Amino acid sequence: MLLSTLLLMSGTAMKVLQLFVALSLLIVLHEFGHFFFARLFKTRVEKFYLFFDFLFPFSGLLNFSIFKKIKGDTEYGIGWFPLGGYVKIAGMVDESMDTEQMALPPQPWEYRSKKAWQRLFIMLGGIIVNVIVAIILYVAVFGIYGEEYLPVANARYGIMADSTAESMGIQSGDKLIAIGGKPVTRFENIRPMIVQAEGGKVTVERNGQKMDLPIKEGIIHTIISRPKAVGFIGPRMPLVVEEVMKGSEAEKMGLKAGDSVIALNNLPAEFIDQYDHQVLSLGGQNIVMTVMRGGQRVDLSTKLPETRKLGFKRHLDAERYFALEKINYGPVQAIGKGFSYTYEKFVEYVQSFGMLFTSKEIKVSESMGGIISFGKIFPAEFDMQKFLMLTAFVSVILAFMNLLPIPGLDGGYVIFLLWEIITGKQVNEKIMERATSIGLIILLSFMVYANGLDIFRLFK
Numbered sequence: 494m495l496l497s498t499l500l501l502m503s504g505t506a507m508k509v510l511q512l513f514v515a516l517s518l519l520i521v522l523h524e525f526g527h528f529f530f531a532r533l534f535k536t537r538v539e540k541f542y543l544f545f546d547f548l549f550p551f552s553g554l555l556n557f558s559i560f561k562k563i564k565g566d567t568e569y570g571i572g573w574f575p576l577g578g579y580v581k582i583a584g585m586v587d588e589s590m591d592t593e594q595m596a597l598p599p600q601p602w603e604y605r606s607k608k609a610w611q612r613l614f615i616m617l618g619g620i621i622v623n624v625i626v627a628i629i630l631y632v633a634v635f636g637i638y639g640e641e642y643l644p645v646a647n648a649r650y651g652i653m654a655d656s657t658a659e660s661m662g663i664q665s666g667d668k669l670i671a672i673g674g675k676p677v678t679r680f681e682n683i684r685p686m687i688v689q690a691e692g693g694k695v696t697v698e699r700n701g702q703k704m705d706l707p708i709k710e711g712i713i714h715t716i717i718s719r720p721k722a723v724g725f726i727g728p729r730m731p732l733v734v735e736e737v738m739k740g741s742e743a744e745k746m747g748l749k750a751g752d753s754v755i756a757l758n759n760l761p762a763e764f765i766d767q768y769d770h771q772v773l774s775l776g777g778q779n780i781v782m783t784v785m786r787g788g789q790r791v792d793l794s795t796k797l798p799e800t801r802k803l804g805f806k807r808h809l810d811a812e813r814y815f816a817l818e819k820i821n822y823g824p825v826q827a828i829g830k831g832f833s834y835t836y837e838k839f840v841e842y843v844q845s846f847g848m849l850f851t852s853k854e855i856k857v858s859e860s861m862g863g864i865i866s867f868g869k870i871f872p873a874e875f876d877m878q879k880f881l882m883l884t885a886f887v888s889v890i891l892a893f894m895n896l897l898p899i900p901g902l903d904g905g906y907v908i909f910l911l912w913e914i915i916t917g918k919q920v921n922e923k924i925m926e927r928a929t930s931i932g933l934i935i936l937l938s939f940m941v942y943a944n945g946l947d948i949f950r951l952f953k
Contacts, residue, residue, distance in 0.1 A: 504873030511871040512864070515884040517543060519623065519891055520578040526622030527580045527615060534611040537602040538567050540581035546572035549937070576940070582615065586925045605922075609913045616906045623892035624835065630885035632831030638878050640820040640830075643680045643728060645669050647815045650729035653766045657715050658726050662706040665729055665766045667697040673708075683726050688713055689844060691852055714854040728815060732768050733808040734784075741804020746795035748805055749786065756783035765807060772801045838889045846893070863944030865951070900925075900932030 521543055531538050546561075548554040561570030572578075584603025599606045604615065651666040652658075669677050673690025677683060687695065691713050694705045716725060732754040737743045755763050758781055762768040776799045784791050797803070811817065822830055848855050867887070872879055895903040905928070909920045 507873055507875055508868045508871045511875065511880055511883075512868040515871075515880070515887055516867075519626065519884065519888050520544075522622050522626050522888075523619035523891060523895070524578050524580045526618035526620070527582065528618075529622075530611075530615045530618040531580070531582050531604070534607055534615065535602060536604050536607060536611075536615065537583040538580050539583055540568045540570070540579070542570050542572050542580070543578045544572035545574040545576060545579065546570060547574065549574055549576055586922065586929050609910055609919075613907065613910045613914070616903050616910060620892045620895050620903055623888045623895070624839075627835045627838070627885045627888040627892070628831045630831075630881050630888070631834045632827050634878060634881050634885070635822045635830045635834070636824060636827030639822060641817050643811055643815055644818050645677055645680055645683075647818070648680070648728040649815070650731070650764065653727050653729040653764070655725055657712065660715075661695065661709060661712055662704075663695065663697060663726070664699065665764065667699050669695070669726075670698055670703060671696040680726075680728060684716065685841070685845075688716060688855075689848070691848075691854060711854065713852065714856070717855060717860060728811060730765050730807075730809065730811075730814055731763055732765050733813075734805050735808045736806040738804040738806075742795055742798060743803040743805040746782070746793045746803070747791075748782070748784070748793055748803070752784040752786050752791075754782060754784050755790075757781070759783075772797060776801045835885070835889060838886055839893065842890060842893055858946060861943050861946060862950075863940065863947045865944070865947035899935060900928040901936050902932065905929075905932050 524541060524543075528538050528541055542558075544559075546558045547556045555573070557573060558570040559573055561568055563569075582604045584599060584605040604612060607615070645668075648668075651668050652663070654663045654665045654667070669683065671677060672683070672686040672695050673693035675686065675690075677686060687708060690708060692708060694707050696703060696705050698704075734743075734748060734750055734752045734754070736750055737748050753763075754768060755761075757768060757771045758775070760767075760771055762771050762782075775797050778797055780795060780797045782793045782795075784793065795803070849857050849860060871883055896907075898904045898908045900906070909925065909928075913919050
């Protein structure tokens with residue numbers, strides 16, 4: 494029943510559902526990290542909430558819950574404001590801004606009464622759990638599904654370059670050797686490697702000769718401003734007909750499933766990029782398409798519609814043309830891969846984040862996004878492997894973002910605690926309160942800006 498319901502959901506609804514489930518799960522686990530270490534060091538946790546039971550960041554406005562239950566000395570609940578979550582730890586300056594409690598003398602069960610190193614673990618608890626969750630999910634995916642990818646070396650026809658790649662001097666049929674001086678082995682790594690190699694070179698092999706092509710200014714901006722689903726550079730594929738639509742011009746001219754196109758008006762059209770290039774200038778004209786069928790050459794004639802679409806589907810499955818690399822991991826290997834892959838993704842995200850401030854071509858207004866951008870990373874159709882991989886990556890992102898040294902985030906508290914550990918002097922609570930208030934305003938501004946960009950893009 495659940496499976497059939499998932500299959501019937503629209504693409505947008507499926508993206509929203511996956512985003513909601515992933516974020517809710519990760520938020521609860523993040524807050525559990527704080528909860529666990531607080532309990533470990535006998536610190537009272539007054540609230541444990543998914544979402545906020547107030548209008549964040551204004552702790553005194555619209556205070557109500559969708560659900561709440563008190564167990565022991567902790568109130569567990571689901572807030573009405575669907576953004577993040579929190580644990581209210583006794584004796585701590587946090588999102589709740591409970592200044593009345595802080596005005597009272599410290600109690601043994603309060604956060605402020607604990608040793609600095611214990612408070613440090615309490616604050617790092619959420620980040621630690623996010624990293625552990627990412628590792629566990631990656632271990633599960635690699636252990637169950639293994640790893641499959643297309644090695645660049647196995648693309649025997651070379652690459653297929655679009656107009657952006659061509660503006661760099663790359664041509665369809667070239668073989669990629671290196672990007673920014675680093676060997677390129679997987680097709681999935683080409684785009685991020687070029688973005689990170691801003692100002693560097695791409696090394697290709699063309700007709701047996703190696704060539705270094707500069708990544709010109711403006712190329713990176715063009716790449717990142719396009720949807721990730723758009724090609725840029727991909728494996729070059731022969732043009733083979735998968736299906737002919739009923740009543741289409743392709744059916745009328747006699748095209749059949751399984752035909753391999755080799756020429757159009759006696760010009761080479763063996764590969765998809767060659768065919769697409771030819772039809773651009775032939776709209777409304779008579780054409781002769783030459784195909785191979787059962788080992789025989791067959792010429793088919795028709796008038797190409799102005800739309801330049803004949804009405805047939807192409808075989809785009811890489812497995813049909815290339816040998817994909819499949820790696821199966823045993824339990825021990827999967828654990829090792831889970832750890833290393835989590836580290837790789839963390840470093841990759843840190844580098845990408847850093848480029849927002851160091852790159853000449855990456856604009857914050859074009860690269861930053863809010864909840865809608867987050868939702869778009871999930872596929873329109875549910876796939877357990879992809880869902881687990883994306884959830885693990887979002888967990889890595891949450892770990893990094895919470896580590897930022899902004900008061901109101903875990904990283905902001907960590908900075909104050911490190912100062913205390915190094916100097917032996919605790920930061921004044923009034924300073925903490927003011928810093929937290931400023932940090933929450935910064936976070937609110939950041940969220941409004943990021944989500945505003947998403948809304949602007951929708952209308953644009």
